[in-house]
Amino acid sequence: MPQEPQQFQSIFDMIPTPIWVEDFSEVKNHLISIGLFDLDENEVRFFLQENLEIVNSCIANFKVVSLNQACVELHKAKSKEDLLKNMHKIFSLDSLNTFIEQLVCICTKKYYFEGKTTVKTFTNEIVSILIKSKVMIGYEDSLSKVIVTTEDITNQVIQLESLQRNDFHSSNERFIYASQAISDAIWDWNVETGEVFWSSGFYSLFGHKPGIRKEKEDVWENNIHPNDYPFIKSSLDAAKSNPNQLKWSATYRFRKNDGNYAYVSEHSLILRDKNGKAVRMIGALQDITSQKESEKSIIQKTKYLQVIASLVESLLSFESWESVLVRNLGKIGEASDVDRVYLLANQTIKNTNKLCSKKQYIWSKLDEETSKTTDSESSFSLEDFPNIYRQALKKEAYSIKLSSVENPHLKSFMVENRIQSLLLIPIHSKNTLFGFLGFDECQYERDWTEEDISFLQTIANNFGNAIEKEDFELSLQKLNLELKESNHELEISNGELEQFAFVASHDLQEPLRMITSFLSLLEKKYSDQLDEKAKSYINYAVDGAFRMRQIILDLLEFSRVGGKSNIEITRFESVHAILEACDLLAKKIIETNAKINMGTFPIIQTNKSAFIQLVQNILSNSLKYSKKGVYPVISITSKDVGDSWEFSIEDNGIGIPKEYHGKIFNVFQRLHDKNTYSGTGIGLAICKRIVDHIGGQIGLDSRENIGSRFYFTIPKRVKGL
């Protein structure tokens, strides 16, 4: 370096900015010799960073040609010579990087360089400096004169750093305050250091301690439900490694401090460095357990309702309750998520007279099918389980967990059958305890919800009703069968009776006729030989025979009512039939001087001759049972009584005492002796039989000495006799 003029040197020294002049010519040659001039910027930088010995040899080879007083002061050297001699002392690791950048500039033929760095003073203080170096014009090739100015920027750097620190603090503070203000749980995860900040929401929601902790790798694995973790981990890893993804959301189960899991919905931000690497994640967790629970409960309810609907449908479709139970026991078990479901039916044991409940059908989750239990399988006496029995009688469910069982019978029963929780729903049919639907939970001590119980009660009630209906139908069928059988027997005996009455009355006519005619012959032929007494005996005998004949005729008539010959039904004017009946009794009407009032009459549909006989029998009684010295006044009327027509025949005769009203329709029921009023006591019985066959009613209103009103109904809807 040529000698600087003395004047220039003194001006140079007066400048307050530290300046020195460097000679890089040897450094340049060295760099050329190792071929760094042919490389691009990044390659040079990479090479130098990897080969620090080359950088160090460059430091040794570059020369500071001159420097000013301000440089001496900046570096706290004793003198210019001191500084020039010990220049390598000022280099720190930081200034090494700045020197590398300077070398990069040389290799890439850039003639100006600016950079910040720190240097060590001779009194070992760290000073931040801003370096500006420029190749002097005319020295671009040799690089033997490079002017370097430095500026002490230590204070500015300190201020900036403190400013940044404050900003960081206040922004963190704001974050902490914000995280306290909202109820969500917020975590702030420094991915690089593994530090996790847990907000106060973690305590209120999940019971975890808030604050900053350095968490281990498995913090998420330990807190996320094992079933959710694999998916959440792979989703989170994918999000972290995608430099473009800044947000991540997921729903999973998060472990609470008490070991239970809460459903959470998480939304988080991924903060990345300038290379896109995830360095920090801030997540907000919302407890959505109740929302999830209600979702679950809706799904559960839907399941339950589906089972009830299909069950009720099957029960209504004439299928037997037993086959519906066999088909649906598994569905009930699956819907209620239990390990076993079974039907217990009650029965009284003959020898002991004890009421026992016996398993009849069982479904288990393991076998996945319903089977009928064999006799050897357990049945238990309800006496041994008074609590169960008491609840059942009150139509209430009984549930118990193994840990709270006191009854030794129940405890050993549950242990034997590996039951953790037991639920028994009583089934009532016809208000008696038919049995139970039983549910076993073998994995854990289950708390049956009200929903579970009410669903299972609905099912039990439906089965109870179906059992009752089926029992009722069976007893109805039995009753019908019995009725049919007795009807058949009755038909046979009626037929036989009719046959007998017909044959008897018909065959009796003949000997009776013989008796009468021989008695008449006796009277005629031996009239002169018989005295008055004998004649009167013969008369009694003839009279008796006549009466007997009449009885036989009436009986014959009675037996014929409803017979096959009387089934002809016609539609006719009832007034015509009534007039015909009057005609048949014309002689009697005239003899008794009776007055007959007639109403209006409808067209009816029935067996006409039976109807005539009905009117004739009642009318003849009204003529016969008149009061002495009082002419009979008889009214025949009809009225519409809805489904039927009612006919009535009212007289002003002797009337009938009340106590006989029920009896006079029976055969041979007479209230007078034959001398007062003749008759056989069959007329009204015939009437009753006719009306019964028609499907109508017969009855009377009567008061002694005032008169009687007999009435009967003829249904409008046709029924044969």
Ligand code: ADP
């Ligand atoms: P009978 O052949 O005796 O008339 P019925 O069966 O026709 O038999 O009548 C039964 C009994 O009812 C009669 O004996 C009579 O005592 C009583 N009776 C029937 N109709 C009348 C009436 N209109 N007034 C009073 N008593 C009557």
